[in-house]
Each structure stands twice: as C-alpha cells, then as structure tokens.
Amino acid sequence: DPVRPPLPNIILIGLMGCGKTTIGKELHRETNLRFTDTDQLIEQQTGMSIPQIFKIHGESHFRDLETGVLRQMQSGSRHSRIISTGGGITIRPENRKLLKELGFVVWLHTDVNTLYQRISRCSNRPLLQAPDPRGVLARLMDERLPFYQETAHLTIDTANLHIHEITFGILESA
Numbered sequence: 799d800p801v802r803p804p805l806p807n808i809i810l811i812g813l814m815g816c817g818k819t820t821i822g823k824e825l826h827r828e829t830n831l832r833f834t835d836t837d838q839l840i841e842q843q844t845g846m847s848i849p850q851i852f853k854i855h856g857e858s859h860f861r862d863l864e865t866g867v868l869r870q871m872q873s874g875s876r877h878s879r880i881i882s883t884g885g886g887i888t889i890r891p892e893n894r895k896l897l898k899e900l901g902f903v904v905w906l907h908t909d910v911n912t913l914y915q916r917i918s919r920c921s922n923r924p925l926l927q928a929p930d931p932r933g934v935l936a937r938l939m940d941e942r943l944p945f946y947q948e949t950a951h952l953t954i955d956t957a958n959l960h961i962h963e964i965t966f967g968i969l970e971s972a
C-alpha cells in the first residue's frame with residue numbers, strides 16, 4: 799500500500815512458545831522488512847548455540863549478550879525490521895528501556911497450557927530442561943508478566959486467533 803507511512807521496527811516479546819518466530823516470519827512476508835531474531839544473532843556472533851552459551855558461560859552472560867545485540871540494533875541500520883526476541887529479554891530494566899526505544903513492541907500473550915503444548919515438541923530451551931517444565935513455565939509467566947506488560951505498546955491475546963489475524967492486528971496498530 800503506497801499511501802502507508804513507513805513502519806517502525808516491530809519487536810515481538812513474550813514467553814517461549816508464544817509464536818514470536820512464526821509471527822515474525824509472517825510479518826516479514828507481509829511487509830518485506832528484514833527479519834531478525836535476537837537468539838539467532840547471538841548464535842551467529844558467538845558461534846555457539848544458546849544451550850552451549852548457558853552451559854559454558856551461564857545465564858547472566860547470555861543476558862549480557864542480549865543487551866549487546868539490542869545496543870547494536872539501536873545504533874545500526876536506518877531500515878526498519880521485524881525483531882523477534884528471546885523470552886527472557888525483558889528481565890533487565892535496561893533491556894526494557896532499549897526495547898521501548900527501538901520501536902513498536904508487541905507482547906504475544908499466551909496461556910501457560912498452550913505454551914507448554916507447543917514447546918514440548920521442541921527441546922533446545924535450557925530453562926525447560928527440568929523435571930517439571932510446565933511448572934517452570936508457570937513460574938516464568940508469574941515473574942515476567944509485569945515486565946512484558948511494562949514493555950509492550952500493544953498486547954495481543956493470541957488464544958483462538960489465527961496467525962493472519964495476529965499479523966494484521968499488529969500491522970494495523972504499528
């Protein structure tokens with residue numbers, strides 16, 4: 799649509815399994831904006847997988863790397879992009895500030911049961927390598943909910959919404 803003003807960066811936040819990557823790629827297809835995933839960027843820059851980074855350097859080092867990539871993006875390209883983030887990126891106040899400055903932040907809110915069903919199919923999440931992954935997810939939701947709320951410009955409750963409804967909802971408000 800040639801009449802539309804340019805889009806800002808669109809940043810997706812939310813717990814593991816909420817659909818950040820799926821919706822991010824769909825937004826990329828709709829807008830043609832570049833798609834960047836902070837986890838992928840960290841893996842590329844370190845040459846390590848997320849589980850390796852957690853195992854060898856610990857979670858707190860991984861959080862430093864997240865802050866690092868947010869800073870890079872802040873000082874980087876003038877072209878807007880679609881940015882999907884790791885589920886814990888909002889833990890640090892500094893990251894919440896960087897995210898809000900970086901563009902239009904969308905929280906894909908999803909209930910713990912749905913998250914658990916989606917995630918149990920995929921095993922590369924170090925935080926869920928516990929005896930009770932559903933319990934871990936519930937705890938993370940409790941801890942992080944206020945951070946997602948504080949950071950988001952738009953919250954979408956993804957329950958019962960189709961990928962396309964979510965995508966167009968975001969593009970209408972961005």
Ligand code: S3P
Nearest residue numbers: 813814837883884885886923924
């Ligand atoms: C994490 C979520 C993961 C990844 C890392 C830590 C978290 O990203 O960054 O395993 O703390 O919730 P996804 O949300 O893309 O799974």
